[in-house]
Amino acid sequence: MSTYKVNLKINNLNVSVDEGTTILDAARQLNFKIPTLCHHDDLCVAGNCRVCVVEQVGNRLLPASCATPVSEGMEILTNSMKVRQARKNIIELLLSEHNADCTKCFKSGYCELQEIANEYRTGDHIYLDVKSINPIDISSPSIEKDDSKCIRCQRCVRTCTELQAVSALAVTHKGKDMKISTFLDKPMNDVVCTNCGQCINRCPTASLVERNYIDQVFDAIYDPKKFVVVQTAPATRVAISEEFGMGPNRSTGKMVAALRRLGFDKVLDTDFTADLTIMEEGTELLTRLKEALVDGKDVALPMMTSCSPGWIKFQEHIFPDMLDNLSTCKSPQQMFGPLAKTYYAEKINKNPADMVVVSIMPCTAKKYEAERPEMRGSGYKDVDFVLTTRELGRMIHQAGIDFEKLDDEKYDSILGESTGAAVIFGNTGGVMEAALRTAYEIVTGREVPFANLNIKPVRGMEGIKEAAVKIKDVKPEWSFLEGVELKIAIAHGLSNAKELMNRIKDGSANYHFIEVMGCPGGCIGGGGQPIPTNMEIRKKRAAAIYDEDEKMVIRKSHQNPEVEEVYKSFLHKPLGHRSHDLLHTHYTPRKRY
């Protein structure tokens, strides 16, 4: 990058910025906020909503500040009469085609169009109503698509294409009919959509939102016949605070307290089954390595993690020939469901038919995952309802609970105990780190050779991370691994995953074990997390996760006493018969179109 400086004036103030900086960013440096809608820090420049237009002295046209790089001597006015008139007109135009049903809208209070309209005191409806109302697409169990709320900013399209390499959403038609649609206008559930929900995180309005199941969950809570247990994913506990204006923060104890006040009968932890996942998946990896290295069997390597349901569906659509590489382990959410309705039901003496399992997830793809026909290992629907972090925030608001003032409470037992290894599942690289902490110790009898158990090479926001761990001085039963250099890779965000898969397919890279998370940053950047999202927010959430890990007493999955207990009294051993029935799954090849 060039460090060449460009001098310009914004609102008569001098500023000197790097060459290539946009007018928008230069104005930010002077603390002038220019309103934007189509702009998003995670995405490429679009310049199509035009609310960020500014006046450039000497230019007949008003350039879009998000899309125009600064040039030497430029004089910019961000709030001149010309700009104000144009901006107000543009906002009014957007409102004239928008289904401004704000009082009933799920995004009211979070809607960027609403915010800008309020700011500019528009809403006189100077223009004619040109909106068209079509049925809302609720075909997907994860995502609702309402075109009448769409402002055609194309953030979702750019998200789906650039960040996720899925391209389920695209622009179709032109002129007044231009819209965001799918291949052949098919319903969302019938296309390549992975349900990752990243589009929802970036939709400025309520055109794309999660299917919400808040009322169904309250119905279950208030049904005296139902015993409702809730599980919480690792990444929700560092982000739920954002729903209450507290920024990304460790708030596990407050979240548990809030869930109890909402009326859940038991508040349990997906982290417990994250630890269990490490036992199953770690064993599966070691078994595959043994089969490959000792038995000379033709097993699928590299083995790939299977915790992220967006990634799973992506793989089923885009690389259906590589499904054998996926670990057969269910995700922690789906390990929790069947255990709750078998092992746990027995322990607490409940009829699983009367149990309702609710998940609080940073994820929208988990909603789809829970609906998969193969997710009925307990004989019942293993997980009944999946709520996003945002939906939980909404429930707490509805119940009038002052989240900030809650005292910390602890998870119920059993299925509430977890380790630091489990909580880091929320970050990209976390499953890998947790697996290494356990597998290395099983094989060598020693802790991983990293200071304070923190395996730094697998951490961070780089799209694809690679590392190698040399295995030495192994226990006798693992002698086949002596001297082996375990090669690993980590990808987060599906475009990075695609890139990694292509490297493996074309033979330019070789690994034993790969972690993939469908969302940028891993689950902390999941499609069910609080809005907005950007790199800075994701980094704060990630830091909170590592902080939580460091503060845990136990930081290795195999040392979770409840995990030891479940193997002793119920599962017997990893990859055992019961594990196979309850904790493992299979995948379905799907077509791209």
Add this chain to the structure above:
Amino acid sequence: MENKIKKVDLIFEKVDYLEILDRSFKRTQDEIILDIIDSGLRGRGGAGFPTGLKWKFAKNEEADQKYVICNADEGEPGTFKDREILTQVPEKVLGGMALCGKATGASKGFIYLRGEYNFLLPQLNATIDKFHEEMKNMNFDFTIQIKSGSGAYVCGEETALMESMEGKRGEPRNKPPFPTTAGYLGKPTSINNVETLVFALMIANEGPTNFKEMGTFDSRGSKVFSVSGDTPKAGIYELELGMSLEDFVDEFGDGDTKAVQIGGASGFCVARKHFKETVIGFEGIPTGGSMMLFNSTRSMYNILNDYLEFFEEESCGQCTPCRVGCQQLLKGIEAVKKGVKPPSFLDELQKLSETMRIASKCGLGQSAPNPFNSIINNFREEIIY
């Protein structure tokens, strides 16, 4: 009348284009470009950017590959001159492209041909085959390929055209960067209208002087006009630029001309009372060639309604002012006509049209309000009553 309107024959004149190229290839890039700059030639697609400058910018870029594109996506309603040029003198178009290739250092050329002109393909491809042989004989590395459009008006916008060529949805890009820096496939590209390329070849043939001496200071040379509407002389004419609209109407009108739409749907409507002071050229009303004459039997409401329907459909839809603005203008005049909105609503719409003009992303949205404004200004009563 003949002495007021000067007819010219540069475009359709048969010349030995290979001989022109042969001479040009022996010159330096700068010599060729200087002649074009000196001639004052400006783009004939309508926007009027100085052609020589465009070529110079492309030439000055360092790149492993550069491109020349001939914009033959002639989609402006009322314009049909490029079709005729490609039919009658296709070899001169190819010659112009090769000249541009030489001047800018491009070895590949594309003709982006309007989908409706696909009937020209056999003849054009045969001409291109012959051209390729000749280039080989002349030891000049330059090939031309045709890409067919699919009917979207916006693809005539140069960056939307390149998106379309790249197999993407035809949506205009943000500028800068301009095509001469990052055009087709991100490489420096000079994109020129069909007619511009032929003029460039003719300037290379005879030097800049003859061309420069025609027209006015701002509008040098001649231009091919597509004359249509209420005229006994509909057709294609190459005329010297800078004439008054009055002289034009004297020549082409039917004696009852009430208004002339200059520059097609995205152009301006001039009423009879302004014929005298209206100059056809870049200092007055520029045009890509379309001249539509309307006599007193025509309803200006219907004409405006047609244009607005056209834009409502042909906006690519990506930017707000154009996508929604075009709908509002159309629905707005309908509402005023029906009495649903008061006549003063037209003033609100004119404010909107100013926003569209200055805040739209590309030339389509910036010029779509032109017919609206000029018809409202001149024929307000016909819109209201």
